[in-house]
Amino acid sequence: MATDFNNSEISSPSHPRWRKVAYGGMQPGFDDNHTDDSFLEDLVMNASVVKRDLLKVMQDSVSISQYLCIVALVGLVWTYTLQSILSENSLLLLDVSLLGSGFIVLLLTKEMLSLNLLFHYILNVSFFTTGLYVLAPIYHTLTRSISSDSIWAVTVSLIVLHLFLHDYSGSTIRAPGALKSPNLTSCVSLNASVVASVFIASRLPSRLHVFAIMLFSLQVFLFAPFVTYCIKKYSFHFHLVFSFGLMVVTLAFVYMLHELLFVLLLAIIIFVSVVCPYWLIKIQEYKFEINGPWDEAKLCFDITD
C-alpha cells in the first residue's frame, strides 16, 4: 500500500526533495524509514584524539616510578627497624632531617617566600607531632593481638592498594587555598597507607619506636607527594634528576636487602616507564570516538556553585 504510493510519487518528474525535518507529517514520496544520503553526515570521528609522543609519555611516567621508589624506601625503613638495624634515635634523626629538607624544598620552590606561611606550616607540624606522640602508646597496642602473618599480609595489600589508587598527577595534601579538593580514590589511598603504618607499628619494641616510625611514615605518605609536586612544578629537569637519583639509591638499598626484591623492583620500574608508555601509544590506534549533533552540548563557561 505504502510502497505503491511511493513508486507513483517518485516516478513523477517534480517530486520534492527529502528534507531533514520532523514537521508536516510524512514527506510525500518518502517512507518514514527513508535513509537519505545525508544520513550521518554530521558524524565526526576521533575529533579530540591527541597524538602522543613516546618520549613525553615516558618522561611523564617518571613521576610514577619516583613514587614507587619512595614507597619502597619506606618499606626498607620499616624492615630495618623491625630487624633492629635502625635504632629509635637514628629514626628520630631521620625524621627531623626529612622534615627539615622538606621545608627547605618548599621554601625554595615557592614563588612567594612568606614568613606567615612558614609559621603556619610549623605550627601545624608541631600540633601534628604532639598528637602523634600522645597517641603512640595506643598505636603500639592497637593491633597487637592480631597475628604477625595477618599483619604482613594486610600491610602488603594495603600498600598495593595505596599504590593503585594514589593520585600521581597531583598531591592529596594541597597548599592552602588550592581550588580543587582531592577526589575519593586519593583519600582512600592515603588512608590505606596510614592504616598500613599503624599495623606495622604494633610489631615494634618500644613506644619511642612507634612514634618515630609513625612520624616517618606519615611524613612520607602525606608530604612526599606534595614536595615532589612542588619540585616538578618548579623545574621539570630538576624533577627528572631527582627522580633518577632516588631510583638509583632505592635500587642500591634494595639490592643490599635482597637480590630477588631488587629484580622485582627493577622489573616494575622498567614496566612502568618503558613498557606502559609504549603500550599506551600502541593502543591509541584502536581509539574510536564518535561525536555528532546528538551529543550533550558543553557549556563554554565555568559554573560556580
Place this chain on the structure above:
Amino acid sequence: MAYQKHRILMVSDFFYPNFGGVESHIYYLSQCLLKLGHKVVVMTHAYGNRSGVRYMTGGLKVYYVPWRPFLMQNTLPTFYGTLPIIRTILIREKISLVHGHQAFSTLCHEALMHARTMGYKVVFTDHSLYGFADVGSIHMNKVLQFTLADVSQAICVSHTSKENTVLRSGVPPEKVFVIPNAVDTAMFKPGPERPRGNEIVIVVISRLVYRKGADLLVEVIPEVCHLFPNVRFIVGGDGPKRVRLEEMREKHSLQDRVEMLGAVPHARVRSVLISGHIFLNSSLTEAFCIAILEAASCGLLTVSTRVGGVPEVLPDDMIVLAEPDPGDMVQAIKKAISLLPKIDPQIMHERMKKLYNWHDVAKRTEIVYDRALKCPNQNFLERVSRYLSCGAWAGKLFCLVMIIDFLLWRLVQLLQPTEDIEEVPEFTVSNHQDREMFLNSSEVQSSR
C-alpha cells in the same frame, strides 16, 4: 489488501500519572490507535497505590503491574521476574504486537525480550539521545543493542535520534522509522488576545536541571534584562538549579522582572504560555522537545539552543536557533524580539494544526505495525545467532540471557498451560465519540 486490525500492547515504565514526553506520546498514540479501530492495552509499573487494571478515556486499558520503581521511576532490572505476568497479559489480551517505549525503561526491555521469546513481533520507540563517551552511556548502548538486535521495527522521534540509535545499536537504518511526536493543538490554543502594552514577556518552562541548560539561563537572563528594559521573564519549573536562578535574581536585583513560578502542573502550562510572547528553550540535549510544540501551538515565537533534534522540529520562520552559548543566545533573543511584530499567534496556531497531528502520527505508526507483522518468523536458533554477533563478550552473554529466558518460558508454559489462562471478553467502547468529548476528558485527566 484487507485492513488489518492490530491488538497492541504498549509497554513502558513511564505513563500517567507521571508526566513528560514519553507519557503523553503513549497516551495520545494509544487514543488515536483506538479511534482507528485497533485494540490497545498499556502496561506500566504501579504508581503509588495506583495498581492493577484501570481504564482511561476511550476504553484504554492500563495494567499497572505491581512492580515497584526503584530509581527515577524505573523498575528494578530482574531480567526474568516479569516473565509470568507479561506472558499472562499477552495471552489474556490476545495481543498480536508489542510496542515498547523509551531506552531507559527496564520494564520495556524485559517485556520486549519475553515477547520475542514467545514469538511475538515487537516494535520499539526510542525517545532519547545518548552520547558514546561515559560509562553510563556505554552501558545503556549495550542494553539497547540487546533489545534492538531482535526487534522487528524501531521508531525514533527525530532524524537526529535515528542517526543516534543506528550508531548506538548497529541496526540497519532501513529498519528505523522516524515518526515525530505531535501536540494536541486543541489543548494549546493561543489566548483570545495577546498581552497588550509595550512589555515583552519571555517564558521558560523546563525542569531546572543541568541537562535543560539552567546554567545558560543564569547567564542569559541578566544580560537580556540589561539590554531590553521592557523584557520580563516568567520561569516555570523546579529542580536543583532553581537556587542558582534565584541567586542570579538577587544578585542583579531583578525580582520584579523575573518571576519564578516553581513546578507548573501540565494542565496549567497553557495558561502560563499564553501570558508570554517568546518561549525560551535552553536544553543542552534534546531528542525532540515537545515543549517547543506546545509553545508554538500557543502562538509563541520560540528561541532555542541548536541541539539534538531541535532544528528539525519547526520551520525556520517559527523558531530562532542559537548555539548553546550565552552570547549567541542573547543575539537570538534580540532577533526574536525584532521579529515579534510580524508574528500572529492565531496564524501560528493554524500552521501548527497542519504541521503536527496525533492522528497522523497514529497512521504512520500503523504502517510500521503492518511492516513488523510482515517480518518473517524466525526460529530460536536463527535469533540466537543474531545476538551472538553483538560482540565478543556481550554476544555470548546476550545468548545466555535469551536461552535462559527460553527455558523459563517453557517452564512457565508447563506450570500454567496457555489453555488455563482466561481470555478477556471482547467489548468495544463506542468508536464514534466526538472529538470534543475526547478532548474534555483528556483535559480532566491531565488536571487530576
